[in-house]
Amino acid sequence: MREAIIHGPEALTAGAVPASNLLPLRVRGLCLTLGGRRILNSLDLDLGPAGCTVLLGPNGAGKTQLLKVLHGLLEPDAGEVDWNGAAPGQVTSRQALVFQKPVLLRRSVAANVDFVLKSRNLPRARRHALLDHVGLGDKARQPARLLSGGEAQRLALARALATEPEVLFLDEPTASLDPASVNRIEEIVLKAVRNGTRVILVTHDIGQARRLADEIVFLHGGRVAEQAAADRFFAGPRTPAARAHVSGGLVL
Amino acid sequence: MQDMGEALAVAMTLVLSGDGDLVEIVGLSLRVSLTATVAACAIGLPIGALVATNRFPGRGAVLVVMNALMGLPPVVVGLIVYLHLSRAGPLGFLGLLYTPAAMIIAQTILIAPIVAALSRQVIEDMHAEYADHFRSLCLNTRQTVQALLWDARYALLTVALAGFGRAVAEVGAVMIVGGNIDHMTRVMTTAIALETSKGDLPLALGLGIVLMILALGVNALVHSLRLTAVRQAYA
Ligand SMILES: Nc1ncnc2c1ncn2[C@@H]1O[C@H](COP(=O)(O)OP(=O)(O)OP(=O)(O)O)[C@@H](O)[C@H]1O
Ligand SMILES: [Mg+2]
Numbered sequence: 001m002r003e004a005i006i007h008g009p010e011a012l013t014a015g016a017v018p019a020s021n022l023l024p025l026r027v028r029g030l031c032l033t034l035g036g037r038r039i040l041n042s043l044d045l046d047l048g049p050a051g052c053t054v055l056l057g058p059n060g061a062g063k064t065q066l067l068k069v070l071h072g073l074l075e076p077d078a079g080e081v082d083w084n085g086a087a088p089g090q091v092t093s094r095q096a097l098v099f100q101k102p103v104l105l106r107r108s109v110a111a112n113v114d115f116v117l118k119s120r121n122l123p124r125a126r127r128h129a130l131l132d133h134v135g136l137g138d139k140a141r142q143p144a145r146l147l148s149g150g151e152a153q154r155l156a157l158a159r160a161l162a163t164e165p166e167v168l169f170l171d172e173p174t175a176s177l178d179p180a181s182v183n184r185i186e187e188i189v190l191k192a193v194r195n196g197t198r199v200i201l202v203t204h205d206i207g208q209a210r211r212l213a214d215e216i217v218f219l220h221g222g223r224v225a226e227q228a229a230a231d232r233f234f235a236g237p238r239t240p241a242a243r244a245h246v247s248g249g250l251v252l
Numbered sequence: 253m254q255d256m257g258e259a260l261a262v263a264m265t266l267v268l269s270g271d272g273d274l275v276e277i278v279g280l281s282l283r284v285s286l287t288a289t290v291a292a293c294a295i296g297l298p299i300g301a302l303v304a305t306n307r308f309p310g311r312g313a314v315l316v317v318m319n320a321l322m323g324l325p326p327v328v329v330g331l332i333v334y335l336h337l338s339r340a341g342p343l344g345f346l347g348l349l350y351t352p353a354a355m356i357i358a359q360t361i362l363i364a365p366i367v368a369a370l371s372r373q374v375i376e377d378m379h380a381e382y383a384d385h386f387r388s389l390c391l392n393t394r395q396t397v398q399a400l401l402w403d404a405r406y407a408l409l410t411v412a413l414a415g416f417g418r419a420v421a422e423v424g425a426v427m428i429v430g431g432n433i434d435h436m437t438r439v440m441t442t443a444i445a446l447e448t449s450k451g452d453l454p455l456a457l458g459l460g461i462v463l464m465i466l467a468l469g470v471n472a473l474v475h476s477l478r479l480t481a482v483r484q485a486y487a
Contacts, residue, residue, distance in 0.1 A: 145485030
């Protein structure tokens with residue numbers, strides 16, 4: 001059944017990307033209950049080998065929790081998550097997640113990156129390039145927790161890229177960022193996608209979804225309400241909930 | 253009985269002139285309590301960190317015991333150590349009773365639970381914040397604990413100072429296992445108790461002043477540590 005990938009090849013705009021053997025991802029009947037509430041309700045999802053999938057959905061739809069389950073940080077109550085034959089917990093180290101609220105260590109900016117590099121036995125020399133890449137080269141010595149919100153997001157992104165993950169989860173990486181920082185992060189993400197990183201990104205910025213997505217997954221009511229190639233999705237969402245979400249209407 | 257003001261004046265000269273007896277007593281106090289603090293941290297920090305970062309059956313009971321041990325009465329600790337170190341006790345052959353080593357052991361037992369319980373709280377709060385990031389990096393327990401100990405360094409130094417403060421000010425345990433022997437096991441608190449009962453108020457007051465200054469100094473250090481941590485957003 002592994003061929004049953006929902007989106008067509010038109011989703012894969014970056015056609016020359018080498019297939020990562022972590023993909024395809026196959027999720028079946030995923031259920032997650034938190035605090036007595038059903039967050040994910042028998043969710044099915046298939047993700048193809050390459051590109052950028054944007055996860056859309058209203059506040060509280062379960063996007064953040066879904067990313068955590070896929071990344072192996074959260075054990076679901078039921079269901080099957082299959083990364084090309086591997087369970088999430090087995091492939092966590094080949095992935096990276098930039099959290100919605102970045103968790104910065106009580107250390108300098110440089111030490112935050114060094115910590116990740118050291119945990120993977122990667123050469124510390126890569127830190128300079130990483131920090132320059134996200135435009136934090138001149139802040140290396142500053143305490144990380146004194147960074148502005150946007151700078152903190154960029155540091156979190158640099159840390160995530162440090163391990164050269166095959167799959168990169170980004171949970172609203174540009175929320176509360178100025179337009180220049182948004183541009184910068186979007187460029188970094190697009191570059192990562194071109195280099196073969198499988199990106200799964202959550203955003204509430206519909207414009208950003210249009211700019212970055214090869215494919216849209218719309219989460220609603222604890223399930224995937226709609227999954228389609230980006231151009232087809234934005235040409236006209238099929239479900240009323242997705243239509244309302246994109247046009248800024250109320251989703252109930 | 254001497255006049256209070258006169259005693260205070262003599263006490264001040266003792267302190268300021270660096271009186272031999274006084275310096276010796278203060279020196280031993282610091283040596284015993286600082287060593288006990290280091291030992292208590294060596295025991296208490298790993299325990300606190302492991303309890304903070306691990307879920308295991310009976311953890312709730314461990315927490316209750318750890319918190320209860322924080323309030324161990326010094327005389328009880330002294331009595332227990334005495335029973336072990338006395339000639340008839342299981343460790344009597346070591347001949348440690350009435351030595352500074354016995355006092356260090358007693359104070360270590362007294363404050364290790366404080367270090368363990370307080371550091372457990374500090375590290376657990378930080379772990380709750382870091383857990384997702386660390387799990388995303390697939391850190392093992394050793395790496396996790398190391399990182400938490402380092403990131404909590406300011407708060408943990410405060411914990412160590414709290415332990416030191418309790419050790420240096422306690423009198424019951426060192427009195428029982430040290431015996432308050434002149435030039436051997438006489439520390440500030442036991443000396444104050446003895447000199448007061450003998451009526452030698454100047455030395456008692458002088459030591460009292462040093463003890464107060466020490467307490468003030470420790471608190472000032474805690475305060476400046478906190479300021480440093482806050483300034484760098486490392487608190
Ligand atoms: N530990 C928890 N205990 C109870 N409920 C939780 C817990 N964590 C999350 N939830 C609930 O799960 C639901 C989904 O949360 P999630 O963070 O995945 O939403 P989201 O789609 O990322 O929303 P947003 O767009 O606001 O980030 C929310 O209603 C939230 O209140
Ligand atoms: Mg979220």
